[in-house]
Structures are given as C-alpha cells and as structure tokens.
Amino acid sequence: MDAFILQILNGLDKGSAYALIALGLTLIFGTLGVVNFAHGALFMIGAFCAVTLSKLLSISYEVVDETQTDFLGNPLKVDVPYINGLLGPDLGGSVIEWAVPLSIIFSIPIMIVIGFVMERGLIKHFYKRPHADQILVTFGLAIVLQEIIKLWFGANPIPTPAPDALSGVANLGEWVGLQVPYPVWRIVYFCFSVLIIGGIFAFLQFTTFGMVVRAGMADRETVSMLGINIDRRFTIMFGIASAVAGLAGVMYAPINPPNYHMGMDFLVLSFVVVVVGGMGSLPGAVLAGFLLGILESFASTTWATTTIPGINQIIIYVVAIIVLLTRPRGLLGKKGVMED
C-alpha cells in the first residue's frame, strides 16, 4: 500500500510537468492553430529565469572579516552579497534562499514578453502556411533559443536549490498509519501546478475575456465578424501559455538542475501527451499528462521492469500508439480539430 501511494505521488509530480507543458501547447494550438515545437524551449527558459534570479541575488563583493581567520592565520575574505547591505543580513539571506519561489514573480513578465515577441515577430506570419512549415520554423527557433542559453550559461546543469524550509522530506499519511516519506518540494510542485491549471480553467470559464477566447476557439470567424479583435486576444493567450510553460520550468529547477537541452527532452513527451489527450482539448491535455505520468511511474517499479524489461522506457510511446490507433481523436478530443 505504501509503495502504491509512493508510485502515485511519483507519477503526479512528473505528470504535473507534463500537464503544464501540454496545457500551454494546447492553448496555443486551440487558439492559434499553430503546432509550437519551441514550447519546450520556453519551459527551459523558465527554469533559467530561476537560475538567473538566484545568481543576480547572490552577486557579492569581498570583505575582509577580522573575526575569522583562514588556516594560515590571515584574516579571512568573505563574500557578502550586495543584497545583505540593502536589506540587512537576515532578510537578505532569506531572500537569497527563497530565490526560486521569488522567480515566479520575476519570470511571469519575462515569459509573457517572450511569448508576445515570438507570436508577433514570427508565428503570426505562419498562420496561413502548412502545419509542416510551422513545425519546422518553431523547431529551428527551439534550436536557436537553446543555443543562446547554452552560450550564456554553459552546457553543464546548474544546481538551483529550493529553500531549506521546503527541501526536506515529509512523511505523508503518518496520521493514518502509512509510511510514505516524500520530498517536500515535489509536493509543492504538484500543488503549484494544480493551482495554475485551476487558475487557467477558471480564467477561461468565468471571465469575459476567457469567454471570448473560448468562443474564438470554437469559431474564430464569427467572433471576429462580431467586431471583436480576436487576434489580439489570441496573442495574449500565447503570452499566457508561454508564462505557464515558464512557471513549470521555474518550479522544476530544484527537482532537476536546469541544463540547456531539458526543453527538448520534455518537448517530445509533451507532444505525445497532447496527442493522447486529444489535440485542442484542454481537459484532455491535463488528464493525459497526469495519467501518463502515473503510468510511467508504475512502469518503473521493479515488478514491472522484471516482468517486461524496458517497459519503463517505452510505456508512454506504446500508450500513445495504441490511443492514436484506437481513438484517433485522443482521449477527450473534439470532432473537427486537425482532421484534414
């Protein structure tokens, strides 16, 4: 029972990353009809926003500390972050420690701007061109973004720790007699992603803006004939989608030290997730994300890998192939989307 719950938890936290990226992909696909291969790069840029902020905050200068000595007896030089001088050592120290959660605020405007620039500058010109061209140009863009990040930050993964208060191990379910030790940050990640997903759905469901966007997804022409500037709203949705990918990346940084190709690694799986969930279906993307995450984690148990060797490596693809062939529209796909 404990192991069972542990696997579900494992699946949920990988699944939340899949679900967030797939949600963004689906938002872009559902509104603009563009297959965005650069979405993984946005995820990666988000993670590097966290890296950047934690580096910015810990920019420091050297001070000779008379009270401490090094092993030769000379006074020790100590690095003091500028922020300590600004906010005092206590507050400054904790700000540096909480760099990753703070990056959430830092990254949202950056990601939205990147999304706007991408949509207005490049993708706008590809609405009328075939899907293959869209795939190719965003694929090229992904390479470029990834190489720029590599140029700036190097090719090695950069460890970006979570704050101490959230980096321990929690024993879940103690009060019902279960022993499930689990890293706190992963639980935070799951809760965060549920929050974001809930936020997006609420935004689309309960605001006027969201209503117009949904109407535009259903029938773009009619909405624009009613005198609504649907293009502008779709651009904003692109910004939001890229912010979602970015946030997924920011919060993922402590789980896996960010490196320049993490976006590409996630991209392939997220596409599979989108297709399994059904192109253009937001609930489908989320459902498939969590489902495939959980399936993957169950396939990685020793029982599964000894029964069918290698099942953990291929389970997602096998499921995708089966779903695509038996339910061509995916789990929750709608009729009339991408059926040409």
Next chain:
Amino acid sequence: MLGLNKKDFSLLVIVTALTLLAPFFLNPFPTNSGLAQFNGGYPDLMQKFVIFGIFAVGFNILFGLTGYLSFGHAAFLGVGSYSCVWMFKLLGYNVLPGIALSIVTSGIFAFLIGVVSLRRSGIYFSILTLAFAQMSFALAYSVLSNPKFNLTNGETGLQVYANDPQWFHSASKPDLPHFFGFSMRATEKVQMGAWEFQFNAGYYLCAVFMILSVYLAIRIFRSPFGLMLRAVKSNQQRMNYTGLNARPYTLAAFVISGMYAGLAGGLLSAVDPLAGAERMQWTASGEVVLMTILGGAGTLIGPILGAGVIKYFENIFSKINDNVLHTWFSFMPDGLENFIVAIIHPFIGKGWHLTLGLLFMLVVIFLPGGLVEGGQRIGKLFRKKDDKVAAITKPAE
C-alpha cells in the same frame, strides 16, 4: 539514355562527375596555405557528404513527394547500422552482405512502422513516427543490451570483438571492413604541386551507392508512381474521390525511403564499424529534416546539397576558433579586431548549432524551396537581365 530524358540524364552526369571528382574540387586550397582548413576533401568528411546525401535523398522521396513529415527516420538509419555490424560479426568484414542486410532489415522495419503510422496523416503521423523512433532508441539503449540477449551493446555501441565467429574471415583479408580485399580505409594520396588529393576506397564505394540511389530517385520522380505520390501531397481527398487508395503508394514511399536510410546506416558502419544508439535519437531525425528543407524539399539535387552544407558546417565551422579569427582580422586596429571577433565568436566553434538554427529559420521563412529555390531565383534575376538586354538590342539591328 538509361530511361531518362535529356535534362535528367545531364543532371545524373553532373552528379556523377561531381561525386567522382570530389577529392579534387573539395580541396581548392594548397595544403600549406592558411585557407587549407576550409578544405573539405578529406575521406572522413567526404564519406559523410555522400552517406548523408543518400539519407536525405531517401527522406525526400517520402517528404518531398508525399508531404508526410516523418520525425523518426533516424530509426531506420540505426537499424541499418546495427545489421551491418552484425554481418561483420557473423560473416566477416566484407561490406557487401552487411549493406545488403541493412537495406533488407530497415525495409522490413519501415514496413512494420509504416503500416501503423500511415493510418494517420499530418501532425499525427509526425508524432507517431517520432514515438516509434524514440521507442527504438530507448530499446536499443537499454533493454536490447542485456547480457542474455545482447543485440545492440547499449551505450558502448555495437562493434566487432576478437571472439566473434566471422565465419568467412581469413588471415589473408584485412582486419577492417573491406570490399573483396579493398580496405575501406585505404587512401591513395596524390601530390600535385602544392596540393595533396586523397582518394579513399570507402568514399568511392559510398559514392557509387549514392550515384545509384540518385539514379533510382530520378526514376521514381519521373515514374507514374512518383506522380501518384505528388497527387497525395497536392490533394489526397480528391485522389480518394477518384477511387484511388493512397495508402499503398504512401506505404511504398515510406518503405523505399526507409531502405535508403538503411543503406546510409549500413554505409556508416562500413566506413567505421561501430554502431551506437545515439544514431537513432530524434535529434538525428531532426537533422535529416533540416538537410532536406535546407537544400530544397521535393527537388532532386536539393537534399544532397543540404546534407553537404550541414556536414561541411559541422566539420569545418566548428573547427574555427578565436585564434583563427584573430589571425584573419589582424589587419584591423586592435580594438576593432577584438570587437569583430567578439561578435563572430558565438557563431563559430561550439556555437555552430546557433548558426545552423538561424540559417534554417531564415530558409523556412524566406525560401521555403530551400537553397535550390534560392539558386533558381538568382538564376532568374540574371536571365531577366539578359532578356532585357536582348530586347533592347534587337530593334537596334
């Protein structure tokens, strides 16, 4: 000639001449000059040109003609490589059975994947092929290399060991891949004045295969079968309404292009008998897409051009470093020199992928027909001028 019309035949003759004389014109700079590093005429690189040329020509038969964008073609390349090395391990180092088997196995593999993937089209087809390729990559990397059933030798890569059976191997034959005694590594160096030209047996074997596959590609392009494939691309629905089933045609195209990829994989193993799983990764599939688009999808010569450009960039551009740049711009004042070197720095050496990505984006945005279209546009520009000149001069007579 050879069942080709005049234009195609001259194309084939040009391709043949260029591939056979490549050691000469890829080495335009004297060996000791400062520009010698731009010479592409060494065996390693020339082999890559033709092998990836074959790969891209095959990919183009699928993507260029039918419009089905496969993101998993590297799987066939990998399967081809593995089967060729297995022939080395079992039969001995003669490359012919290895290459034959690699074409056959990748054909079968492509048939199996094609039957499933071609049930869907568009983006779904891309994702399906991607899924299959990633699956093969994961399997080759992990499961198929367990001690009981070691098909791929995992991370190390499949290679020939001393205790392999090699039934037809004898002491008189070279201990390297060979073609009836001609070692693939045998290189004849010819000194001509300041130039040194290298003629490599492996390269010429690959070159012959490439000429054959280009010939086959031309025949396919001009055949009724090729016309059917174009019909699939331009309007599959209308094709269905006229009572034609597109599936057998697309499947045939898929298998053929898979066999091309298998041939390329086999040749890769033939020139270097080590097959690794990373050849099957989806980035490798992306690379052949880049080659085809860059050169010009749907054209005969484009994919070879694209493969050449990308492999040249990969090998030559990535070797240029800051020191080389400093020597180039040393005639400038120091400040300006450092400034220019700092600007160019991100695009060379390890950063050549950035150049590649930018180049690729520019091509997709402005030249959807690739380099071939670019060439045609430039050609048209000149021809128009000529026409104008002719039009102006004629009345004067």
